[in-house]
Amino acid sequence: MAEDGKEESVASSCDGSDRTEPDGSLNHTVPGDGSSLLRRMEICVAEAERRSGKNAVGMQETFTVYLIETRLLESVDGRNPPPDSLWRRYSEFELLRNYLIVTYPFIVMPPLPEKRAEFVWHKLSADNMDPDFVERRRVGLENFLLRVASHPVLSNDKILYHFLTKEHGWKEMVYETEFQAKADSRLRALNATFRVRSPNKPLMETKHYSDELQSHTSQLLRARTRVADRLYAVYKVHGNYGRVFSEWSAIEKEMGDGLQSAGHHMDAYAASIDDILEEEEHYADQLKEYLFYAEALRAVCRKHELTQFELEMASQDLVSKKQQREELATGIVRTFSFKGMTNKLFGQEAPEQREARLNLLEELIAEGEEAVKDKTAECEEYVERAWADVLRFKDQKDKDLQEALINYAHMQISMCKKGIQIWSNARECFLKM
Amino acid sequence: MSGHTVPADISGHMLDFDEDEDLEVFSKNTSLTDGDPIPNSPGSMVNQYRLEEDEEEQQQDGDTKDIFVTVDNPENHITALETFIMYRVVTKTTRSEFDSSEFEVRRRYQDFLWLRSRLEENYPTLIVHPLPEKFVMKGMVERFNDDFIETRRKALHRFLNRISEHPILSYSQYFKVFLTTQELASHKKQGPGFLSRMGVTMRAVANSVRGLRSRLDEFTVMQEYVEDFSNKIGIVDKVTQRIIKEQREYLDDLKQYSPTYFQWAESEVELVEPLKGVGSCVERCTKETEEQIQHLSEVLVPALHEYILCADTLKGVMRRRDNIQAEFEAKNEAMGSRKNDEEILQEEVDNLADRMEQANNALRGDWSRWKTIMRTDLRSAFVATAEKNMEYYEKCLAVWESFLVSQRGESTEQREEEHAS
Numbered sequence: 001m002a003e004d005g006k007e008e009s010v011a012s013s014c015d016g017s018d019r020t021e022p023d024g025s026l027n028h029t030v031p032g033d034g035s036s037l038l039r040r041m042e043i044c045v046a047e048a049e050r051r052s053g054k055n056a057v058g059m060q061e062t063f064t065v066y067l068i069e070t071r072l073l074e075s076v077d078g079r080n081p082p083p084d085s086l087w088r089r090y091s092e093f094e095l096l097r098n099y100l101i102v103t104y105p106f107i108v109m110p111p112l113p114e115k116r117a118e119f120v121w122h123k124l125s126a127d128n129m130d131p132d133f134v135e136r137r138r139v140g141l142e143n144f145l146l147r148v149a150s151h152p153v154l155s156n157d158k159i160l161y162h163f164l165t166k167e168h169g170w171k172e173m174v175y176e177t178e179f180q181a182k183a184d185s186r187l188r189a190l191n192a193t194f195r196v197r198s199p200n201k202p203l204m205e206t207k208h209y210s211d212e213l214q215s216h217t218s219q220l221l222r223a224r225t226r227v228a229d230r231l232y233a234v235y236k237v238h239g240n241y242g243r244v245f246s247e248w249s250a251i252e253k254e255m256g257d258g259l260q261s262a263g264h265h266m267d268a269y270a271a272s273i274d275d276i277l278e279e280e281e282h283y284a285d286q287l288k289e290y291l292f293y294a295e296a297l298r299a300v301c302r303k304h305e306l307t308q309f310e311l312e313m314a315s316q317d318l319v320s321k322k323q324q325r326e327e328l329a330t331g332i333v334r335t336f337s338f339k340g341m342t343n344k345l346f347g348q349e350a351p352e353q354r355e356a357r358l359n360l361l362e363e364l365i366a367e368g369e370e371a372v373k374d375k376t377a378e379c380e381e382y383v384e385r386a387w388a389d390v391l392r393f394k395d396q397k398d399k400d401l402q403e404a405l406i407n408y409a410h411m412q413i414s415m416c417k418k419g420i421q422i423w424s425n426a427r428e429c430f431l432k433m
Numbered sequence: 434m435s436g437h438t439v440p441a442d443i444s445g446h447m448l449d450f451d452e453d454e455d456l457e458v459f460s461k462n463t464s465l466t467d468g469d470p471i472p473n474s475p476g477s478m479v480n481q482y483r484l485e486e487d488e489e490e491q492q493q494d495g496d497t498k499d500i501f502v503t504v505d506n507p508e509n510h511i512t513a514l515e516t517f518i519m520y521r522v523v524t525k526t527t528r529s530e531f532d533s534s535e536f537e538v539r540r541r542y543q544d545f546l547w548l549r550s551r552l553e554e555n556y557p558t559l560i561v562h563p564l565p566e567k568f569v570m571k572g573m574v575e576r577f578n579d580d581f582i583e584t585r586r587k588a589l590h591r592f593l594n595r596i597s598e599h600p601i602l603s604y605s606q607y608f609k610v611f612l613t614t615q616e617l618a619s620h621k622k623q624g625p626g627f628l629s630r631m632g633v634t635m636r637a638v639a640n641s642v643r644g645l646r647s648r649l650d651e652f653t654v655m656q657e658y659v660e661d662f663s664n665k666i667g668i669v670d671k672v673t674q675r676i677i678k679e680q681r682e683y684l685d686d687l688k689q690y691s692p693t694y695f696q697w698a699e700s701e702v703e704l705v706e707p708l709k710g711v712g713s714c715v716e717r718c719t720k721e722t723e724e725q726i727q728h729l730s731e732v733l734v735p736a737l738h739e740y741i742l743c744a745d746t747l748k749g750v751m752r753r754r755d756n757i758q759a760e761f762e763a764k765n766e767a768m769g770s771r772k773n774d775e776e777i778l779q780e781e782v783d784n785l786a787d788r789m790e791q792a793n794n795a796l797r798g799d800w801s802r803w804k805t806i807m808r809t810d811l812r813s814a815f816v817a818t819a820e821k822n823m824e825y826y827e828k829c830l831a832v833w834e835s836f837l838v839s840q841r842g843e844s845t846e847q848r849e850e851e852h853a854s
Binding site: 213216226231238244247258262419433 | 680686687696700
């Protein structure tokens with residue numbers, strides 16, 4: 001929670017629980033209409049429900065839908081506007097995100113909660129239908145919407161607005177934008193390997209950083225999961241003390257009471273780990289968000305590489321065309337060319353042909369210069385926007401993760417206090433043995 | 434508790450402790466009618482007095498304790514044939530039976546075994562504290578491993594202290610010999626014949642007995658308790674071992690966990706401090722976990738282990754008591770069929786009856802004494818464990834709280850910087 005008074009308090013979830021807010025007051029990007037969606041509207045993902053229906057191939061399937069509730073903050077006619085709600089599937093969230101990625105490739109896109117449970121300690125089900133998993137996903141989806149709706153650029157998007165307000169026909173709307181074609185080509189391009197001669201240094205450093213972030217967060221998550229597993233076992237074995245103390249107390253006279261009550265505390269100790277680890281799962285979720293954010297960050301840098309590469313290709317092309325023109329005009333062959341070879345072998349071409357070719361080249365050069373100019377502008381604009389969002393992201397990340405680490409410390413403290421209390425009680429009982 | 438006017442100590446009743454001969458408590462020829470009156474030697478009267486006092490306090494405390502024994506300084510002893518560990522046994526006493534007030538001898542494990550078997554033979558229904566196991570427990574590499582030696586030394590020390598605190602056993606001739614004689618070998622030569630003689634007797638009895646006629650309820654109850662206790666203490670021990678195992682695995686994973694924070698800190702700027710902070714908190718808690726495991730192994734485990742051995746000792750005591758009764762019953766039965774030697778048999782039967790009575794009394798007295806000691810021992814072991822766990826959590830709590838304080842301090846610093854610029 002933001003402690004700074006200067007930070008705007010933005011409406012969080014409808015049930016009033018605390019949420020981690022992206023910093024809405026920093027505005028490095030091209031301003032939209034000046035106010036992010038979240039300032040005008042309350043958004044929350046209130047519920048989850050199981051549904052069944054026929055899928056695309058006509059087969060029966062079960063899936064979960066999530067209830068998105070929205071409420072305009074400004075009152076209309078002096079009355080508080082009523083809340084609006086609609087149901088969305090996880091796949092629709094994915095669709096929204098894919099659309100946003102293609103439309104705003106320079107934005108470090110907030111991630112969705114994981115599709116399948118990963119890094120779960122064994123007691124936590126990896127089953128997508130498990131109620132705890134569904135609940136944590138609900139929270140993650142809400143977090144996604146809040147991040148998107150408070151983003152200075154993304155929050156102005158119409159498709160986003162309709163996602164939140166238009167239950168039917170939204171999908172069609174998205175497909176009409178023809179973003180799908182762009183999505184496919186983008187994916188292909190991002191996965192290709194190409195060498196860029198002079199990429200933007202800060203963005204390349206950021207790409208390197210995104211790899212580190214991904215690696216470190218996943219290592220931490222893996223290690224934490226193992227530790228959680230072990231701790232669970234330690235606590236649970238103490239439950240066996242509970243049982244045997246109870247049995248033992250039955251055969252003792254003076255020791256009986258002390259043993260019996262100590263046994264109860266051992267049971268309490270064993271039971272306490274469930275809540276402790278469930279709380280820690282929130283911490284894991286916070287880290288996971290940034291694990292996935294790392295991927296989004298990397299994508300922004302890769303897109304720059306792609307754009308820069310295209311620029312370099314276009315420039316390269318222009319240079320070679322200009323060279324060809326020079327050769328044609330002066331007759332001096334500077335570089336090896338097939339045409340040059342055939343000229344030598346079969347004699348030079350007729351002046352009319354040369355003229356035609358020269359004119360064509362001039363056209364192509366003019367086009368090429370236009371293309372390079374456009375591409376350069378595109379590249380520069382991309383770098384500017386991307387860098388702005390990278391900075392915004394870095395600030396957000398530092399703030400969020402610091403908060404997460406502090407929360408983790410609070411969780412540990414709470415666990416220690418519980419332990420002290422239980423063992424203190426047990427000690428009292430043992431003294432009575 | 435107290436209420437016995439008849440001391441539970443049969444030997445003090447019947448024989449003089451200062452005799453050098455083996456105490457032939459079980460020989461059929463020993464009887465009151467041999468002409469020995471109940472000796473009124475100062476020794477036995479003092480013993481009786483001490484017993485009553487003990488029944489109220491149940492064991493000698495610091496004030497009345499007049500004999501102090503320590504076991505320390507294990508050293509390798511190498512001969513041509515074998516290598517073994519010798520322990521130093523130091524005795525300090527004000528008792529008049531001892532020629533001096535201080536003694537120092539060297540003893541090996543076998544010597545302790547000898548002492549204990551002598552004591553058990555001579556006091557079959559007294560509860561003689563168990564010795565640490567003869568053989569190396571599984572999981573240990575060798576018997577000359579330092580931890581093993583130290584564990585054994587502590588247990589041997591406890592053993593001798595228990596004997597020295599026992600109102601009857603501490604006055605045993607064997608105990609005195611063990612503590613004072615430089616060369617134990619010559620004393621050890623006596624006895625085995627006696628032991629095998631007793632074995633023959635036992636077997637003869639076993640062969641003729643078809644089971645006890647009627648065991649007194651109180652001993653049946655005792656027997657059942659011993660079975661249950663043995664079972665329960667075994668489970669508690671297993672649970673404790675399992676906890677230690679899980680704790681060790683937890684510790685191993687913790688050691689892999691803290692580095693992930695430090696590694697991450699290397700690629701961060703703003704987050705360096707909080708990441709390193711959390712990393713070092715986890716590191717310190719890892720240390721505390723290590724200490725806690727050690728405490729468990731050094732305090733609770735040995736205590737439980739000792740009482741597992743005690744349970745076996747108790748089973749032996751109950752068996753021997755039953756056998757004494759069986760012997761009496763067999764002879765009693767036989768009496769009915771041999772009219773000729775009736776008079777002699779009657780004598781024998783009476784002797785066995787007395788012997789049985791005294792054995793039962795000895796057990797009764799020692800039983801309540803043992804239960805009290807057991808209660809004290811296990812209570813203090815559990816209390817110590819609970820206290821150590823509290824201490825563990827308190828230390829970890831302090832570690833995390835100081836991290837929070839440092840974070841708060843830093844954020845205030847940051848804010849002041851921002852205000853200034």
